[in-house]
Amino acid sequence: MLDIRDLTLSYGDNTVLHNVSLSLAQGEIGCVLGPSGCGKTTLLRAIAGFKKPESGCITIGEQTVCDELVNIEVAERKVGVIFQDFALFPHLSVEKNIAYGLQKINKQERKTLTDSAMALVDLQDYAHKYPHELSGGQQQRVAIARALAPKPDLLLLDEAFSSLDPELRERLSGEIRSLLKKQNITALLITHDQTEAFAMADKIAVLQDHVCHQWDTAYALYHEPATEFVAKFIGEGTFIEGTIRQENQQLIIDTHLGSFPLEPGKPLAEGIKGKLLVRPDDLRHQDESLLKAQVVGRSFRGAHIMYRLQLENSNETLLCLAPSHHDHAVGESFGIHLEIEHVICFA
Numbered sequence: 001m002l003d004i005r006d007l008t009l010s011y012g013d014n015t016v017l018h019n020v021s022l023s024l025a026q027g028e029i030g031c032v033l034g035p036s037g038c039g040k041t042t043l044l045r046a047i048a049g050f051k052k053p054e055s056g057c058i059t060i061g062e063q064t065v066c067d068e069l070v071n072i073e074v075a076e077r078k079v080g081v082i083f084q085d086f087a088l089f090p091h092l093s094v095e096k097n098i099a100y101g102l103q104k105i106n107k108q109e110r111k112t113l114t115d116s117a118m119a120l121v122d123l124q125d126y127a128h129k130y131p132h133e134l135s136g137g138q139q140q141r142v143a144i145a146r147a148l149a150p151k152p153d154l155l156l157l158d159e160a161f162s163s164l165d166p167e168l169r170e171r172l173s174g175e176i177r178s179l180l181k182k183q184n185i186t187a188l189l190i191t192h193d194q195t196e197a198f199a200m201a202d203k204i205a206v207l208q209d210h211v212c213h214q215w216d217t218a219y220a221l222y223h224e225p226a227t228e229f230v231a232k233f234i235g236e237g238t239f240i241e242g243t244i245r246q247e248n249q250q251l252i253i254d255t256h257l258g259s260f261p262l263e264p265g266k267p268l269a270e271g272i273k274g275k276l277l278v279r280p281d282d283l284r285h286q287d288e289s290l291l292k293a294q295v296v297g298r299s300f301r302g303a304h305i306m307y308r309l310q311l312e313n314s315n316e317t318l319l320c321l322a323p324s325h326h327d328h329a330v331g332e333s334f335g336i337h338l339e340i341e342h343v344i345c346f347a
Contacts, residue, residue, distance in 0.1 A: 001026045001186040002047070002154055007056035009039075009046055015210055016042045017053070022205050022215045027184040029177060031201035033191060035233075038207040040190045044156050047188070048081050049074035061153045077154075080147030084159040086139050088131040088146075094118070095127040098146045117149035120179060136164050137172055144176060148185070155180070155187040161196055173199045194234065206230050223342040231277050231344055236306075238318050239275040244345075246270040253345050256314070257291065257338040262345055277344040280306060280321035289335030293318070295328050309336065 002024040009017040017039045024030045032040040045051040047058060049065065049072065057067040060079065065072040088097050099114040118124050121141035131139055140160070147155055161169045177200050180187050189200050197204050198218045205215045206229070214226040225231035232239075242255035244262070251262040253274045260276065262268060296317060297308035305327065307320040312333070320336060328334055 001028070001061055002030070002188065003057075003059040004043075004047070005057045007043070007046065007053050007058065009042060009051060009053040009056075017046070018210045020056070020205075020207070020212045022203075022212065024186050024188065024203070026186055027181065028202045029180055029187045029189065029200055031189040031191060031197040031204045032207060033194065033197045033204050034207035035192060039210045040192075040207050041158060043207075044081075044158050044188070044190050047154070048079050048156055049077050078150075078152050080150065080152035080155045082143045082147050082155070082157045082160045084162055086131075086143040086160075086163075088139060088142055090131050093128050093130055094123055094134070094142050097131070097142055098149050101146060101150050113149050113151070117145040120148060120183070121145045137168050140164065140172055144179075148183075153186070155185055157187060157189045159191055160189070162191070162193065169193075169196065170199065176200070206233060208233070223344075225277075225344060228275070228346045231346070235279060236319055237277050237279045238316075239277055239346075240316060240318070242274050242276050242345075244268055244270055244272050244274045253343075256311075260340055260343045260345075262343055266345065268345065268347055272347055274345045274347055276340075277346075278318055278338065278340070280319040282338060282340045283309075283318055283320040284337045284339055285320065285322040285326045286335045286337040289337045291336055292333045293320075293336050294333045295330050298328070298330060300324065 004020060004022050007017055007020045020043060022030065032043055034040050042051060046053050052071050053066065058065050060077060064070055065077050089100065095114060098117050099110055102110040102113055118127060121144055123141055123145060126134065126138065161173055164172065173196055191197055203215060204218055204221055206213045206221060208229050213230050214221060221230060221234045225234060240255050240257060242253040244251055244253050251268055252259050253262060253276050255276055268274060292312045293309035295307055296310045299306040303324055304321050305324050307322060308317055309320050310317050
């Protein structure tokens with residue numbers, strides 16, 4: 001449904017996107033995730049037709065909307081866009097906001113599509129209310145209904161949940177995902193929020209410095225990061241140093257916390273220094289362990305406590321996610337054991 005190949009886009013001498021590629025099948029939900037300034041919103045603008053790339057190709061459905069020879073106008077791309085501020089018209093009712101993009105069709109069909117879109121987001125009882133009379137979540141639903149009313153081939157969401165409070169954001173993102181899946185709608189979400197990306201997307205593109213580091217599932221991004229940036233950016237964790245050796249055709253990294261076999265096929269070699277990623281859930285609280293660490297910071301998270309630990313006789317600090325019944329104050333020490341199920345190592 002959406003296919004982007006080798007997309008490069010610049011503003012003057014400033015390259016904003018470089019050789020970005022990703023694709024979505026019909027009904028899939030994708031996400032472009034990255035820090036501010038990485039190029040994610042520019043990618044959305046290129047897909048929607050607001051900005052023409054220097055090179056590359058964008059295909060939506062069966063139609064190539066942009067390449068070296070073609071640049072289809074915004075109105076002809078059959079793309080719905082939901083912006084960060086929702087962009088609702090304050091002087092129009094919910095019903096008229098939703099119908100705004102349907103002016104070119106006859107009155108009866110416009111009414112049918114508008115009513116259908118309102119029903120999708122459960123806003124039938126609010127048809128004659130105005131945006132200022134609605135909650136943030138209801139305004140979000142109006143924006144979604146307006147974008148879906150013309151039956152677009154692709155839905156784009158630009159930081160569409162960022163203005164909502166965390167609890168509402170989490171609930172709405174789940175509801176919208178269910179709606180899109182039920183209607184078999186292909187969508188691409190732009191966000192800097194990992195929780196939002198994980199909740200919504202089937203596949204996630206991680207952008208940084210205008211390059212797509214990895215386009216994959218959330219599970220693969222977390223457990224099988226393609227680059228050191230992805231490993232640092234997705235989730236939480238700390239790198240510890242080690243030395244790589246080979247034993248019976250198996251590469252192993254030796255660290256002061258133990259030795260760990262490496263996955264085959266990695267661009268690593270015997271004798272080089274390596275960096276091993278330690279996730280908070282890799283580090284286990286173990287009272288009988290001879291390896292001790294001191295609590296230098298802690299964050300209570302209900303069922304768990306996130307500890308920041310400093311290893312004995314070392315300046316290295318690690319994160320440890322422990323059940324909250326293991327309650328230790330800052331300054332206390334306890335035993336730890338490193339148990340890594342997915343070994344992630346970079347040179």
